[in-house]
Amino acid sequence: NAGVTQTPKFQVLKTGQSMTLQCAQDMNHEYMSWYRQDPGMGLRLIHYSVGAGITDQGEVPNGYNVSRSTTEDFPLRLLSAAPSQTSVYFCASSGKTASGNTIYFGEGSWLTVV
């Protein structure tokens, strides 16, 4: 049971480059989301999806695109990287369990933009 898998784990980009962070889950969850975490802060929601073909913006969506063509995959695209996008990125998926709405996070992707 892999859970939520993110790749790459570490990435260095030059300003202006584009890249895609991959996220996949094998729990058949409808809800998936992307967060960023800056030093000493909590997580902030970038984009989320409530099912295949449906995405919406979170708190800090500028500079990022997402798509959800399948239930399993939810990639995050940086269109033109900026130093302000240096952060740790977490993908998450959630679904109902006996304990309630349980959310599972990937292990994070450390991104540095120089």
Next chain:
Amino acid sequence: GIQVEQSPPDLILQEGANSTLRCNFSDSVNNLQWFHQNPWGQLINLFYIPSGTKQNGRLSATTVATERYSLLYISSSQTTDSGVYFCAVEARLTFGEGTQLTVNP
């Protein structure tokens, strides 16, 4: 949007001590969760607790929805409890800034 405040921001304990972490939120919520982020950055869901009390081993949590706060109790703390504890509210999860817990041997 809803505001989430956690206290204390930092907490240092000796192994074996007990602690209480607090999460205040500015509006009624249908979803509240507690997470532990370990020193390697991994985020683990501890409790889904929009109201009431739950216990899991040495950890327990209580949410008083009418008074807009939640408490996380850690008893007999161990060094492996170190890390940052976050509460987050609502379906799209608005996070507090966390409590950094350090447990010394």
